[in-house]
Amino acid sequence: MDSTIAKLRTATTGTPYEGRLFLVGGIVRDKHLAERPDEDIDIVLEGDAAQLADFLHKTGVADHPPVTYPRFGTAMVSVSGRQVELVGARKESYDRASRKPATAPGTLLDDVLRRDFTINTLLENLHTGEILDLTGQAFADIDKRIIRTPLDPHVTFDDDPLRMLRAIRFATRFGFAIDPATYTAIRERSHRLSIVSAERIRAEFSKIVMAPSAPTGLEMLRETGLLAQFAPELVAMRGVTQNIHHIHDVWNHTLKTLELIPADSGIILKLAALLHDVGKPETRSVDEQGTVHFYRHEAVGAEIARHLMRRLTFANALISRVAFLISMHLRVGEYDQTWSDAAVRRLIRDADDHLDDLVALTIADKGAANPATQHVDIDAFRARVRKVHDELAGQRINSPLSGREIIDLLGLEPGPQIGAIKEYLESRIVEGSLLAGDKAGAVELLLRKYGKKSDE
Structure with missing residues (x-):
C-alpha cells in the first residue's frame, strides 16, 4: 500500500x-x-x-x-x-x-x-x-473510542440507512461505544433498512459476525430493531427458555456459543454457531412432567437457516455447508465411550470433511450450556476417531462387487445408479456392517435392499 x-x-x-x-x-x-x-x-x-x-x-x-x-x-x-x-x-x-x-x-x-x-x-x-x-x-472521537455521525444522525441515516449497520460494525470491530444520540437515532430509523438491498446488508452483517466482539454487535442489532428487519428468525430466539441442560435462553446461549468459537475460524463455522439453535422457537414443547423439549430442532433449524441465508443472498455452497453443520450439530455431543467402532465410523462417514468444524461447534455449544449437566470428553472422542481412522487406513475400501456383477445380480442397465450402489456397499464397510472383500455378504445386502431380478 x-x-x-x-x-x-x-x-x-x-x-x-x-x-x-x-x-x-x-x-x-x-x-x-x-x-x-x-x-x-x-x-x-x-x-x-x-x-x-x-x-x-x-x-x-x-x-x-x-x-x-x-x-x-x-x-x-x-x-x-x-x-x-x-x-x-x-x-x-x-x-x-x-x-x-x-x-x-x-x-x-x-x-x-x-x-x-x-x-x-x-x-x-x-x-x-x-x-x-x-x-x-x-x-476526539477516535481517542475516546466513540462512533458518532458528523451531522444530525437522523439525517445521516435517512440519507443512507446502511450506515446504521456500519455503525454497529465499526463499534464491534474496534470495541468502540456508539454515541447515545446516534444509538437512539438507529432505533428510531431502523425501519429505513427496508430500502437497502439484501446484498449490501449481507456484506455488513457478515463483517459483524466475523468481528472480535460479534456477540456485542449482534445484541446491538437486536436491541436497535435492525435485526428484526432482515433476520426476524434470530430475534425469535430471545426469551425462549430451555431445560436443565441450559442456564440461558436460546438467544443468550447462542451468543455465548459464538463467543466460544475460535477467533480465527471462518464465516461458515461462525454462521453455524449463530444459527445452530434457530429451530428451537418453532420446535419447543413441554411434556406432562414440565420438561422442555426441542424435538428435531436441528433438522428444522437447518431449513430455517437455508431460507434466511438465501434471503440474504449468501452463496449456495456456503448455505449448504452451514445447513449441514446445523443438521449435524448434536451428533458429536452424543458420543460416549460405549459407542461401538461401527457407530464412530458412521459419524466419520456422515460428517465427511466437516468433522473438525463439528467438533469445534460442539465444544462451543457445550461450553455455553449448563456445566453441571453438559459434558463431552472431546479428547476421548478425538482419540477414538484417530483409532478408527488408522484401522480404516489399513483397509482398501472398495466395493466387493464389480459394476458388472451388480448389473447381473439386480438386472439393471449400466448408468449412474451402479456407482451409487457401489458407494452404498463401501459405506457399509466403513460403518462395519460389511467386511472388505465379502462378496456373499454384499450380495445378501443388495438382495435385501433391492430384491431379486424381475425375471427370477
Whole structure:
C-alpha cells in the first residue's frame, strides 16, 4: 500500500495537483488507531476526479484505463495492482425512497460532512502528510473510542440507512461505544433498512459476525430493531427458555456459543454457531412432567437457516455447508465411550470433511450450556476417531462387487445408479456392517435392499 501511495505522490508532485490531494477514510483512521491499514485507498480533491484519473492513465501511473462515474463525480483506477477511488469533493442530497444521492461540487468540508462517521472524516495531505480534522470531532472521537455521525444522525441515516449497520460494525470491530444520540437515532430509523438491498446488508452483517466482539454487535442489532428487519428468525430466539441442560435462553446461549468459537475460524463455522439453535422457537414443547423439549430442532433449524441465508443472498455452497453443520450439530455431543467402532465410523462417514468444524461447534455449544449437566470428553472422542481412522487406513475400501456383477445380480442397465450402489456397499464397510472383500455378504445386502431380478 505504501508503494502505491508513494507512486501517486511522485506522479503528482510538481503538477497542479500537488498539495490538493487528500487521503480520506479508513486508511487515515487506521493509521491513527495503529490498526492494520484498511485495504481501500480513497483520495478526495476539490476538482474533477475524472480528469485526475485520465492524467494518471496518460502518465502511465494507472495500470488500466480508468472507470468513471460522472453522476457521482468519482473514478476508479488501479495503481500497482491496488484499487484507488478518486472523489471530487461534493455535496449530496437524497430522496427518502432511495439511497442514491443527487450530487453537486462542494468543498472539502462539504465532503467530510456527507460521510458516515466522524472517525472516517480525517484528511491527510498526500504530499505534505498534514492531517486535517475539519469537523473538529474526529481526533476526539477516535481517542475516546466513540462512533458518532458528523451531522444530525437522523439525517445521516435517512440519507443512507446502511450506515446504521456500519455503525454497529465499526463499534464491534474496534470495541468502540456508539454515541447515545446516534444509538437512539438507529432505533428510531431502523425501519429505513427496508430500502437497502439484501446484498449490501449481507456484506455488513457478515463483517459483524466475523468481528472480535460479534456477540456485542449482534445484541446491538437486536436491541436497535435492525435485526428484526432482515433476520426476524434470530430475534425469535430471545426469551425462549430451555431445560436443565441450559442456564440461558436460546438467544443468550447462542451468543455465548459464538463467543466460544475460535477467533480465527471462518464465516461458515461462525454462521453455524449463530444459527445452530434457530429451530428451537418453532420446535419447543413441554411434556406432562414440565420438561422442555426441542424435538428435531436441528433438522428444522437447518431449513430455517437455508431460507434466511438465501434471503440474504449468501452463496449456495456456503448455505449448504452451514445447513449441514446445523443438521449435524448434536451428533458429536452424543458420543460416549460405549459407542461401538461401527457407530464412530458412521459419524466419520456422515460428517465427511466437516468433522473438525463439528467438533469445534460442539465444544462451543457445550461450553455455553449448563456445566453441571453438559459434558463431552472431546479428547476421548478425538482419540477414538484417530483409532478408527488408522484401522480404516489399513483397509482398501472398495466395493466387493464389480459394476458388472451388480448389473447381473439386480438386472439393471449400466448408468449412474451402479456407482451409487457401489458407494452404498463401501459405506457399509466403513460403518462395519460389511467386511472388505465379502462378496456373499454384499450380495445378501443388495438382495435385501433391492430384491431379486424381475425375471427370477
